[in-house]
Amino acid sequence: MGTDLAGHIEDTRFAEALSERYIAYAMSTIMSRSLPDVRDGLKPVHRRLLYAMQQLRLDPSSGFKKCARVVGDVIGKFHPHGDASVYDALVRLAQDFAVRYPLVEGQGNFGSVDGDGAAAMRYTESRLTEVAWTLLDGLADDAVDFRATYDNEDHEPIVLPGTFPNLLANGAAGIAVGMATSIPPHNAAEVCQAAKYLIEKPDAEIAELVALMPGPDFPTGGILVEDQDAIVRAYETGRGSFRTRARWSVEQGRFGTWTIVVTEIPYQVQKSRLIEQIAEQMDQRKLPLLGDVRDESTTDIRLVLEPKNKTVDPDILMETLFRNTALENRFSLNMNVLGGDRVPAVLSLKQVLRAWLDHVHEVLVRRSNHRLAAVMRRLEILEGFLAVYLNLDEVIRIIREEDEPKSSLMATFSLTDIQAEAVLNMRLRSLRRLEEMEIRRERDKLDDERRSLETLLGSEKRRWTRIGRDLDATIKKFGAGPLGDRRTTISEPPEVIDLSVALEVDREPLTVLLSREGWIRAMKGHNLDPAGHRFKEGDDAGLSVECQTTDRLCLVASGGKAFTLKAADLPRGRGFGQPVRTLVDIPQEDKTIALFMVREDGRRVIASAQGRGMVVADATMVAEKRTGKQVFNIKPGETVFACLDAVGTHVLTLGDNKRALIFPMDQLPEMTRGAGVALQKLGEFTLRDIRIFTMADGLVWQEGQRARSASDLSVWEARRGALGKAAPQWMLRKG
Template sequence: MSRELAGHIEETRLAEALSERYIAYAMSTIMSRSLPDVRDGLKPVHRRLLYAMQQLRLDPTSGFKKCARVVGDVIGKFHPHGDTAVYDTLVRLAQEFAVRYPLVEGQGNFGSIDGDGAAAMRYTEARLTTVATALLDGLEDDAVDFQPTYDNQDEEPVVLPGAFPNLLANGAAGIAVGMATSIPPHNAGEICRAARHLVDNPQASTAALLDFMRGPDFPTGGIIVEDRESIENAYETGRGSFRIRARWAVEQGRFGTWIIVVTEIPYQVQKSRLIEQIAELMEQKKLPLLADVRDESTTDIRLVLEPRSKGCEPEVLMELLFRSTALESKFSLNMNVLDRDRVPSVMGLRSVLQAWLDHRHEVLVRRSTHRLAAVERRLEILDGFLAVFLNLDEVIRIIRESDEPKPALMEAFALTDIQAEAVLNMRLRSLRRLEEIEIRRERDKLMTEKDALTALLGSERRRWTRIGKELDETEKKFGEGALGKRRTDIAPPPRMVDISSAFETEREPLTVLLSREGWVRAIRGHGLDLDAQKFKEGDAPQLAAECQSVDRLILFTGGGRAFTLKAADLPRGRGFGQPVRVLADLPPDDTVIVMFPLVADGKRLLVTSGGKGMVVRESDLVAEKRTGKQVLNVREGDDAAFCIPANGTHILILGDNRRAVIFPVEQVPEMTRGMGVTLQKYAQGGVRDVRAFNLDEGLEWPVGAKLRSPADLAGWLGKRADAGKAAPMWMTRKRVDSSQPPEK
């Protein structure tokens, strides 16, 4: 057969061959490397490492063994990969600053939060922690299935029994092909309380579960600054992010001086790299309020930040650092895991907890069934002992005289094969201890256990009650003391801090011009003649805003996004300026419809061309990133048409159908983001114009025209979402060109 195949060439299209091999690689990466199992929260390398350490009897009460020995067993028996990858995994499971509940107890140098690496595996030693033994508890009781190892020489568990909620407690991170996972660590005691609530209330909502499990609990502490709504939405969908800030405090010195001391930094931020980042920004003069940074850490973190002047506010200095450095970071939530059928899926909090509880239920059934079988075997043997107890002399005679004592014993005393084998295997010195009282005491105890196991296996309610008790025990064991105490606080989003005082910018009046071709520049002074300004050939002024050099400008686009520019950063001089798309990442098909200086307590009325609108605070339009902030969600075929000051008591909206309606501004909800509500109904067409004004003062329409009194406007008073009434001629005149005078 081999001679016939020698030299055989089979033609295959390159695309098909690549596709087949890439799919195989992708599946291997997803199933066997990157995604954790929802039941025990482990990837194969973690599971094999813990199992190998258990086989080496490295329990918490035993001595340590060299990590080189552990790694050798793992790669030799279970995990045919490089020793570096396995050792790196072992090291991480032992680092208290990387893992919320370490699964490995290390002895030696296992690295530091500064980013220092661990010592070589020949110098370090390790053993399992109590948390790891809880994950492994039940392997000997047929709690889970086993599968052959890669060389078919041994067996390994498909999944661990998982009495500890490892997936949520320690989190997970991994990048596969076309998908990734990112799960933050949580507090084990809170997880157990949430799971217990889910056992008692199977239909519990995510919001109810979050009353028990408040959010991530990172090993390095810190403060999560997110509102309840965003946290709930993240756990409901399985996707989101959490903003983490360092923990800091002010220490007062002599003569009114003070320093800021940082005692906790965000998760997965290297302290040494953080200090380097701060030092680099100081050298680049981007932290004008900071004079010095010192690392006074020992076993605990202590970063000292010294201000340049005692007159500045600590909150302003820290806000500047939060915006510029890793003292504030984001941790993504993407609960992409393998379910019990080994299918990857993104799960919400409730699904993850239910999957773990279902696994614990299956483990309980299998362990109880295994124990019941063992009890029944022992009872069978004890019944055999009782059968021969009063006839020991006859038993001895049969054994001495019979060539085949086993069949003879079975016939003489009506014993089963197992009972006869047990009698024959009994040592002679055990005969003196074979007392009927002791045998009956053990038999009665086992019968009681058998009845309890039978009742447990026959009642699902009893099994879930048992699981609830196990959760209480786990919470008591791992949710108390120094290990179980919550380390990360959760606080609402902080108020916006104005850091403009941190930068020494000379205050002067500016007029910012934005041309139709998208070029922006700042010109000194107010009250400029726009027609006298020079633009590129074919270009013309579109928008203008009068402001101060210390102001921030809001650019609002037809796509409903808001962008923020600092007036001091805009190009000046005699040139044409700079493309606005260089300063802000505007989408290619989006255009700026309005530009105005930020007023801290100001409000804006946002209206789409289709007649939907909402009121938003100008502070909520501020975007810290170049990519801007999506504020008004617009449907396909619709766009943002107006962004006007929401000053006044009433709103007048005029449609393309020449119908108008006036209603109180209170009927328009104030939102931070959304699609808005219907302001005026249209059979066809959309909004032509909209104004906000004080009804008592009347309305000047258009600018410079006759002032219309409240009596003139009374006929169009109505409610929001009305179709309106036919507008008068003075209201339907063509509006003045949108390149209106600068907005102040």
């Protein structure tokens, strides 16, 4: 007990000590820094900011206070972290281009959409907005629990009680340890409508909720061009992404000239960086239809894009910009939040709305109970006042003459302790007949309120009806006008435009080389001498394709994804080229299985190492995104083994079990995406080889060998999915 521990050293395993401390750090990051609470949509720093500003009485109708004062109170009383991080959080809450419904009203320089930072906190001032005041409403009514601050000198709310759907309305973003969150902002009125529908129909499908809140509503506007099914699927799983495009229009000039004016850009895209990106793309000749870009923005965004000439199609010009610049952007959805039990989880839209509604219901019950207790206390006092008003002379006598006036009053008039205390504290000016009438009116009014509160607390249906009315009030207050009107337009996904013809790329023969280590380059001409190709040290030849500059190439990875490359965009010359992973987002663990030219009528056979396969049309494998398209669904531990041109009548598969099988090609189904069907029964073995050939022409196993005829191969013919028969030696030799 009293042992001095100074200088005490305790041996422990380094791995155990490190893991124990890292877990503590990770939990602190997850719980107290990066993930928002599903109930109020706030992280601790934002909640403490709002609470500190309420304590400073910075309500929407009051004057402003210096941000330095606010930040000082926050870090001194509630949030012992750096002032810069707290001020950055405050600034973001005030930026109308960063949050859909600002919680702080700023005065001074709070940054711009160009990426400019805010002025120092000693120069800027702030106060709460109506939205923030709504979130804080009820703190004084025992609506939520409080906890001690870090120094045990004060208390702070664990969560805010307000009935504003802040999590979905303002969104959230954060990176914790091992998990992250990314929630786009939505229209508050639409969220409240969906919440009302969920109250009326608790078993509602997510598609029904999406009909009421059709997608994100970004502060910077733009156009949402995501597929409706993808939106519903994202809200069902809590994970997905939303594709947004800039809003633009054509302005006609003199003599048939025209320009494109961009008035809204995607969310979280810095305007200055966007212009730099467009200029870089022009320098690299990736925007051949664009002549010039100008920034004519003032308080509103106005980017002017001039075409090379007036014969250019505006839609084609914008399509080149959407594909090459941040004028088209994706915002990811990952609804990873802390639930009411403080456990992080990825929730669906319905679960998020349900959790928020349950919080609103709990707040209503707690506020009603708090108000009922206050009404009962006041009624008790008023009954005491009325009891003594008929005998004021006796009350005065007792107070003047008795040594213990309180106990005498309680005995004489049958008063409770609280009533007697209230009578003793009564002012002399209240001893009027008029005051008695006012007390009776107040008592009757409070008695009506008591009955109303008891009825509300006794009926869950009435409580949900009341919450519905509160949601209607929120819709009326924040659902119209410049703040409430929807800014992001919901649109159908655009049709895919083939730019190779529109851009009039010169048709030239190319040979595309992809090395074993993943370096890709395009060389002029066909039938090139392989000995003339140089590779980096330790690298060697891999795949090669002869094509034209107007062609598109498809790359298939072992993870089952297909990626599209434009031959004209590939690096030229006799150097080593560049890593293909800089052109498309191939997962690090995946290998390149095939590289081929996309043909309009082309078909490919894709097979996994575990002996499943299918036929896929070239056209369905084309992916417009860098992230590619999942074509073959692999199971854990599986990989894609081969992707072959589906030209032939029969398929030959050879397993590591040294069994071969030949079956007709028409037994393989054609799919746009799937896990395929069994090619050969392999059990625990994997594919060793797969060939596609025309039976009438026979099978040439190795170059220089004779073609094996149909009669030679008939012994291995069977239905697809069979076990196969022992392979001959000529099949087992390496080709």
